[in-house]
Amino acid sequence: MASALEGVLKTVGFIVLAALPLVSLWFILRRMSATARSALGSGLRLNPPRRISGTSMTLVMVDGKEDREHYFFDAESFYMRRGPMPTAVPLSQITSVTRTSDRIYGRYVWQVCFSKAAGRKSVTFTNNLTLFNRDFLLFLEAVRKANPLATVDRASVIF
DSSP: OHHHHHHHHHHHHHHHHHHHHHHHHHHHHHHHHHHHHHHHHTTOOOOSOEEOBOOOSSOOEETTEEOOOEEEEOSSEEEEESSSSEEEEEGGGEEEEEEEEEEETTEEEEEEEEEETTEEEEEEEEBOOOSSOOHHHHHHHHHHHHOTTSEEOOOOTTO
């Protein structure tokens, strides 16, 4: 009887030890999302523009310079920069920020759709979200705040 009880206790102990890292990671991800929401709610200054696009290991080089569009945001606008002059889109004109099923280097590709005078446009990129860089989460919350009707997917470090 005692050996059966010891076996059950050992099994439960191993299960608890195996689940502890997963529970810790879940708690960290929940805190990241909550702090991003509260940071925007408390009026966090988002200037200068924060980069939200990831870097690629397969960059296109033209004349020794990176020929790739980078994406930034601040409290009022979403910026697309290819070359020296960025193109700004007010956050209120963004209609959706969604995660696609495509993956590059294990990271999902995100699509940002927005309205311009010329019609509806969209851009795609991988984000630069890490445990220590929460700028992409801040971007998602800023879009939700600027345009409550926008479709905005949830993100975490796993995405």
